[in-house]
Amino acid sequence: MNTCTKVFLRQKAISGGRISLYLDFYPAIRNPHTNRMSRRETLGIYIYASPKNERERQFNASMLEKAEAIRCRRFEQLLNEQFDFLDKEKLRMDFLAYFKQKCRQKYQKWDCVLRHFEIYCKGKCRFCDLTVDFCKGFRTYLLSARRQRNNGKGPIAHNSAAGYWSTFRALLKMAYQEKYLRENVNDYLEKIEWKEVKKEFLTLAEVKHLVAIPCKIPVLKQAVLFSCMTGLRISDILQLSWEHIQMGQDGGYLIRMCTEKTEEETNLPISDETLALCGERSEGLIFKGLKRHMVNHPLKEWLKSAGITRRITFHSMRHSFATLLAANGVDILTISKMLTHKSVKNTQIHAKVVDERAREASMVISLK
Template sequence: MISKVYLRKKKISKGRVSLYLDFYPPILIPGTNRTTRRYFLNVHLPEKPKSFAEREHVKSIMQKMEIFRLRVLEQIINEKFDFYDKIVEKTDFLDYFKNESLKHNKKWIYVYQHFATFTNNKCTFADINVALYQRFRSYLLNTAKLRDDSKKLKQNSAAGYFSTFRGMLKEAYKKRMLKENINDFLDRIPEEETEINYLTEHELGLIINNECPIPVLRKAIIFACITGFRRSDILALKWEDIKELPKGGWCVFKRMQKTKNMANVPIGDDLMEVIGPSGEGLVFNGLTTYMLTYPMKRWFKSIGIKKDLHFHCTRHIIHYYLLKIKNLQDLFFRQIMVWKRVDFFKSPAFA
């Protein structure tokens, strides 16, 4: 509980002083874990008034600021929030955004970096309004990629970033950092339909039958094709997540990082031979996010896969020719039934 509020002066340029309130103990900034002792009033007065008029002016302002100090103390004691709102408005929004992004995935960090660039690294909560929101929307639709400024950010990426930004503002509103939910006044960025790339029988055979300069990369790709696991779950998969079943075979028991749902995915002995032998720690020890980008594409190109495939494509429906593969056929079919049962039956194989 705040017990004291002082009206103090700080010397600034040109022989002036800036007035501020000094809290003891420090006051907690709502919605954050930070405290502050100072609240500047944006009132600047001459340090040494030279004329009678200046002295009377300073005296009048000081009297008004003293009344304001008493009102602030009263609001804090009565747990009213008018003054807290003023503190929040002066709080650094970018600092808040950065701290929130560190609690989430890299996508949040990318959105933060774009917004920091857009605002020239200067933005408070008082600056957050519909007009700024609309300008940031236009910025995302016309800006370049962070890692390659020679390429424009794709519309679907912009849509995803804007959706993340909207989600962050909604959480800030729930924490009373914003007075209104700005999302209610604006539209999302529409996504464009994209062509889904599939792995054909021939391409999957190339992956299975060719050695990779990075052996753990090949194992991870085959495992992802069979189970449909996302990149984040592949990287975090541990041997303790894979249990041997009493009647034979194996099963992966793992909580998915994105959905937080528990997945129970059966796998066979043949897949265990591909990723094994079993041990301790990470199943794909040494695998990095970078390996799943350019190194994977280089390997695909070297073995004859010419498509521009991303690792996420392993989650897509395997082409219906997969049913003709003798090696691992039953295993692949079973996993597709588990993970893709709805979309799979839309394939030409069941037309």
């Protein structure tokens, strides 16, 4: 049997001779932004505790009327959700504002998807506009969309389109779970299949060579070598702080943090040599001064000065880490855990690279 949530308008005395108005839910409801159960919602509305004149009394009456209107609206929304009624007010809300709010909690790719979606919907989209056909249209758009960088020269890569589409579908799932959408549109949308591409990586000899090559931005060199030794993404290295470096039960050091992409806590053991790349222990961020833009042109310049002309990106350091582990006999499950992959399937590409190198090696010795 459903227990209908009750909504009460409460008052609380605060400083400055004011009273704060807030909503009290019973039983508690789940906050859609924090995903935690809560009984309170602060309205940001204040009234005079002891109105001194007619103007202040009228102000109090007006604010109380507005707060009561909000209380009634919240009760209606909860009733609609609890008994599966269609909340028309939510459907008229701005989906783009919701998208932007989610982007602030996510990583850079979400901003790219948002920019493309704003172009597709011409800057206007409500939740009620998110029909199956409308969303399918965005899928078609992504498959032929132009790049947002380099003055729009050339279409975005197929796998970029697949990644953007996957992110957009994840957003639709969130909106459905938070009851902004009446049905899960994802059930009717096909994914964009990924194409297998050659993943560039550095050999151990190249990594050792980079150690000896000076870089105009020392913190960039430090971060690149650290990624080669840990497989961490740039998004995680940018937020890595000294509090994440802890002593493990086995007496060695490890990185304990929640990775930005998977949003899951990981415990990644590191060697003393890797720890040394962090420099002297202090407070706050480890790679102070490191900016995301440094992994573009400055990284290319440094690699070029080292004689590396292949298309190597910062993410290639992650591939280098995995491939070097596989080449040295580390099993695929261990590599998968160290890369914080949710599935071993995502890790197998690195083992395949090693298999190809093994085939080449087998042809070196010939009796002919």
